[in-house]
Amino acid sequence: MEQIKEKIPAIKMEHIVKKFGNFAANDDINLEVKAGEIHALLGENGAGKSTLMNILSGLLQPTSGEIFLRGKKVKIKNPAAASKLGIGMVHQHFMLIDAFTVTENIMLGAEKTKGASLDIETAKKEIQALVDKYKLRVNPDALITDISIGQQQRVEILKTLYRKADILIFDEPTAVLTPQEIQELIVTMKNLAAEGKAIILITHKLEEIRQAADRVTVIRSGKSLETFNAKNVSAITLAEKMVGRKVSFTTEKKAAKTGKDILKINDLVVKDAENVTKVDHLSLDIRAGEIIGIAGIDGNGQTE
Template sequence: MVKQTTEEIPAIEMKHIVKKFGDFAANDDINLDVKNGEIHALLGENGAGKSTLMNILSGLLQPTSGEIFLRGKQIKIKDPAAAAKLGIGMVHQHFMLIDAFTVAENIILGAETTKGLFLDLKTAKKEIQTLVDKYKLAVDPDALVSDISVGQQQRVEILKTLYRKADVLIFDEPTAVLTPQEIQELIVIMKNLAAEGKAVILITHKLEEIRQAADRVTVIRAGKSYETFDAKNVSALTLAEKMVGRKVSFTTEKTVAKPGRNILEIKNLSVKNAEDVTKVDGLSLTIRAGEIIGVAGIDGNGQTELVQAITGLSHCQAGQVILDGDDITNKSPRKIIKAGTSHIPEDRLRHGLEMDMSLAYNLVIQSFYEAPYAKMGILQWPAIADHANKLVKQFDVKITSIEEAAGSLSGGNQQKAVVARELSRDSKLVVAAQPTRGLDVGAIEYIHKQLANQRDLGKAILLVSFELDEILDLSDKIAVISSGKIIGIVDAKNTTKEELGLMMTGLSVSDAQKELATAKTEVKQ
């Protein structure tokens, strides 16, 4: 037997890992090796066992059986603190942050710098700022976590791991809440970490990201390690087929839209955020029955505040929101729901699900007090269970039981549960904010078809997404938002990513087209 050199010994080896929850095997004899200085991607459907495997490596779970080796030495990881001491850090998909603490306090929690008996927050903040500057993870160390955006919370999670000087870094769906620009920046960060000799494990459903960032990719299917590929020499189509076990379409087939009456009319809307900054500034937009209007824009340009104002989660300072002729401006979320609105929120943890409640109850959370789910004020479990079982089957939500807490589901299955609940409701308007965040390609294909079907049933669809491919694929028309204003509205069939990208910086439709024409002329010359 040839002895391996230090360079050849993998940073991490996981051999024959099994993890059972009762009779269900989330991991079923998985093998994985990750080299020093490489980015190794894990790819699989929602619920395939990727996060479970990484929770074992990070000490959050204990394997039922199997072995773990760190640079050739067998190790036991009893908890996250032990993992941190071994140099293993995980950037979690579901943020492990305390809202009432500042960014800096969250980052140092459990790894505090002290001066004598006292916390040395000043020195810690200097170290954090050095990391912020080095990796371009812009976030204010003094800000409360409750006051920062989802994207900024993701950066805090990354900084927590970097602050602990981990040599093995696990990124669990780190780009799910980032804009395209932030994703490219993160890929550069991961490549820099790998170039420093660190082992980087990336869990993502975005196939193009894998091909851009990863050196190797291991496909996990139904809890088993299926196959490992060279990421640079495998097509996205091949990866998709290996992951789901069938051919997948990346475009949604839909009929020509036949718009009807006005369903949503937004008139001169102005909305401020928690810091009293105007984020939606005199915005007007109309969506008709039987059409999908996509909203494209760089994160932070008012998309979140627009969605929250429509759905009653934020107060409007001026303007009107009209739903099928009825003024719903500043009405409560319940009244807006009853008026005929379905809402897939961008943050499923804060606004989509009650994590400690069972999946079954989450699926009727807006209508539990109505028939057939309640009778004379008493919940009717058979009706609730029947509804849950139907949606779980229809939307392929992978669970062990409908009585399982929503918080115990994988992120992708949580998202599918929210989408299932909202699209199954009898509504006039569907507000879909980042509807496929965290979903695998098979689930994305299904959800896109469902949104197209909702349009064909005569519903008005407002689609807000940072994924330009999703916006272009699904939308009939695209409204570009910049600095809280609609810069222009274009036909989805007659625009390009380049045109949308220029408009997202604030250029009008005509100016964006002139810029593109000039660029083409310069290339020819």
């Protein structure tokens, strides 16, 4: 009996179509994800990855197609229904309230009560147990506004675990993380998969797929093309499947011939409306004939 159960995928999405007017964001997509695996969805921006996962998480309804969870056909009418089915989504843009604590954000929508009052202490103990178990370093009493981007993502993960999710969707989770935080996230995902949870990783980063995923399904122009063993497929094959043409990972470029300085920034300080320093004594020279890159994790002053 156990062997039969193992053959039934945690998630099976069959012939999923999602149209917005005459445009098909998902066009007859098929996807199977096993319990205990990290399954990557690879595709360019606009390929239909997030639309497909928004259907699975109840944010969107499919135009047609069927969804099976553990072999049983289901209709996921909204995010609350998805949560009851054990599906949790860690969104690329965090859905947190800055003025609330970590505990209050995690409880929101799944409140525990003691009599007529919120039972925050019991919730906090449960959250701390999850923090310890999965090594998701974050203080349950901290305000969201006072913690880092990486810690805010851990809060989003804790929200799904607090609701007993065993199918977790990560939507472009490394976009705002430092290299160290990316490695920590990969360890967390592997630990969750080792527990038997099904992990879906939406990404277009080939190296992260090879590091983290067990299998990868390529989506292009709203269609599911092929599923590969992530450890056995080359980055070139994945890239060519993703974009639909031959690609080169090398760039031949002549050295820049730069001219005189055309812009100088000296000791620039920028503060926001709350008097928080966004740019701290920055100096920069830009010369004619060159391309300047400004690199950094989101929210470190690039926009300012």
